[in-house]
Amino acid sequence: xxxxxxxxxxxxxxxxxxxxxxxxxxxxxxxxxxxxxxxxxxxxxxxxxxxxxxxxxxxxxxxxxxxxxxxxxxxxxxxxxxxxxxxxxxxxxxxxx
Amino acid sequence: xxxxxxxxxxxxxxxxxxxxxxxxxxxxxxxxxxxxxxxxxxxxxxxxxxxxxxxxxxxxxxxxxxxxxxxxxxxxxxxxxxxxxxxxxxxxxxxxxxxxxxxxxxxxxxxxxxxxxxxxxxxxxxxxxxxxxxxxxxxxxxxxxxxxxxxxxxxxxxxxxxxxxxxxxxxxxxxxxxxxxxxxxxxxxxxxxxxxxxxxxxxxxxxxxxxxxxxxxxxxxxxxxxxxxxxxxxxxxxxxxxxxxxxxxxxxxxxxxxxxxxxxxxxxxxxxxxxxxxxxxxxxxxxxxxxxxxxxxxxxxxxxxxxxxxxxxxxxxxxxxxxxxxxxxxxxxxxxxxxxxxxxxxxxxxxxxxxxxxxxxxxxxxxxxxxxxxxxxxxxxxxxxxxxxxxx
Numbered sequence: 001x002x003x004x005x006x007x008x009x010x011x012x013x014x015x016x017x018x019x020x021x022x023x024x025x026x027x028x029x030x031x032x033x034x035x036x037x038x039x040x041x042x043x044x045x046x047x048x049x050x051x052x053x054x055x056x057x058x059x060x061x062x063x064x065x066x067x068x069x070x071x072x073x074x075x076x077x078x079x080x081x082x083x084x085x086x087x088x089x090x091x092x093x094x095x096x097x
Numbered sequence: 098x099x100x101x102x103x104x105x106x107x108x109x110x111x112x113x114x115x116x117x118x119x120x121x122x123x124x125x126x127x128x129x130x131x132x133x134x135x136x137x138x139x140x141x142x143x144x145x146x147x148x149x150x151x152x153x154x155x156x157x158x159x160x161x162x163x164x165x166x167x168x169x170x171x172x173x174x175x176x177x178x179x180x181x182x183x184x185x186x187x188x189x190x191x192x193x194x195x196x197x198x199x200x201x202x203x204x205x206x207x208x209x210x211x212x213x214x215x216x217x218x219x220x221x222x223x224x225x226x227x228x229x230x231x232x233x234x235x236x237x238x239x240x241x242x243x244x245x246x247x248x249x250x251x252x253x254x255x256x257x258x259x260x261x262x263x264x265x266x267x268x269x270x271x272x273x274x275x276x277x278x279x280x281x282x283x284x285x286x287x288x289x290x291x292x293x294x295x296x297x298x299x300x301x302x303x304x305x306x307x308x309x310x311x312x313x314x315x316x317x318x319x320x321x322x323x324x325x326x327x328x329x330x331x332x333x334x335x336x337x338x339x340x341x342x343x344x345x346x347x348x349x350x351x352x353x354x355x356x357x358x359x360x361x362x363x364x365x366x367x368x369x370x371x372x373x374x375x376x377x378x379x380x381x382x383x384x385x386x387x388x389x390x391x392x393x394x395x396x397x398x399x400x401x402x403x404x405x406x407x408x409x410x411x412x413x414x415x416x417x418x419x420x421x422x423x424x425x426x427x428x429x430x431x432x433x434x435x436x437x438x439x440x441x442x443x444x445x446x447x448x449x450x451x452x453x454x455x456x457x458x459x460x461x462x463x464x465x466x467x468x469x470x471x472x473x474x475x476x477x478x479x480x481x482x483x484x485x486x487x488x489x
């Protein structure tokens with residue numbers, strides 16, 4: 001990775017031109033949220049609605065077939081909370097670390 | 098050798114653009130700039146200029162097209178005036194932040210309203226903070242010469258910034274003047290091929306104009322500020338080289354009989370030449386007066402201006418645009434601010450004159466010089482600028 005997340009003035013590329021493709025992957029966009037989705041696996045029916053509806057592709061499937069949000073990319077929009085037919089996703093306040 | 102020809106200044110600028118061998122022109126006609134772009138369209142249509150002339154539906158699109166063309170690595174020219182420049186406003190910042198060395202010929206004209214097609218400096222002052230290099234010319238020869246220098250300065254790798262050349266609408270654009278027109282070969286040797294640091298090229302893809310997150314934006318703005326601030330060295334070197342090559346002298350700050358003067362007028366544009374007549378007259382009457390012109394507006398020539406003004410007793414700053422509800426004149430405000438920290442400084446008085454095409458009479462320049470002498474007598478330095486010729 002050539003690009004620094006917080007470059008100093010002299011490290012900033014000319015005209016902030018990005019010379020490397022796919023650098024948006026380096027940006028963790030998950031720190032925007034105030035509420036975060038929390039999945040209650042005991043109620044989950046593994047329908048994948050959260051995975052399909054998530055606008056940030058933040059849900060990942062685990063080995064057991066459950067879907068879990070990746071908080072590095074989840075922006076806390078709450079669409080999964082509304083779309084879950086089993087009502088298994090809670091929406092709780094993000095704690096500051 | 099260059100040949101001196103009687104030519105309308107607008108057409109001389111178009112000729113300079115042709116001789117600079119631009120690749121792309123995109124512009125939208127507006128009074129009093131029209132003759133420039135009309136002539137260029139004709140040149141392209143007739144095959145005299147091998148360039149793409151992109152016709153657009155507005156100035157907003159004209160400058161947008163220029164940016165795209167510039168990012169591909171071509172030499173680009175546009176020209177506008179007044180409302181046209183105001184419509185470009187949003188895109189002006191992008192041209193400078195994307196470091197596109199576009200050259201713009203700006204026929205200075207008042208902004209509406211009331212609607213005015215006549216000359217003042219409202220348009221350029223409205224774009225003061227857009228990050229462009231901004232240079233004033235005082236006559237047709239200068240507008241012609243500076244067009245070449247604008248490409249030379251903007252395309253310098255250390256600079257890589259857009260440049261606007263200011264010249265007074267009608268007072269210059271529609272004037273037929275005797276101008277030394279270069280042979281094409283002289284310019285061929287002077288302007289080298291534009292070689293950008295980065296260009297849009299499918300073989301070497303890069304991302305330009307990406308989002309600036311809060312972690313980046315501050316540093317990016319400082320980078321732009323430094324680029325503009327440091328360009329003054331290249332600008333001065335370009336002026337120097339031009340003099341060595343072609344014999345005509347240009348300075349960031351121009352002076353006329355100012356060395357031993359007590360009272361000077363500081364101003365910009367073609368009125369610099371009218372003031373010289375008054376300076377000569379008053380000198381004959383025994384007044385030690387002079388004139389100082391801020392040819393370079395951005396980057397602001399702090400050092401050159403200070404060294405021209407530091408020994409003066411009073412300076413009167415003549416603004417040709419108004420800051421309503423503020424410190425009245427943009428040039429007044431900046432000249433004052435640049436000298437604020439100096440222990441010893443002249444008295445600084447402001448006047449507004451020649452708004453929306455109102456003539457400034459030679460007798461009024463005399464009145465303005467006398468305001469400087471009055472201030473010295475009374476010790477009174479008015480905060481607000483006086484509007485010359487205001488009926489009240």
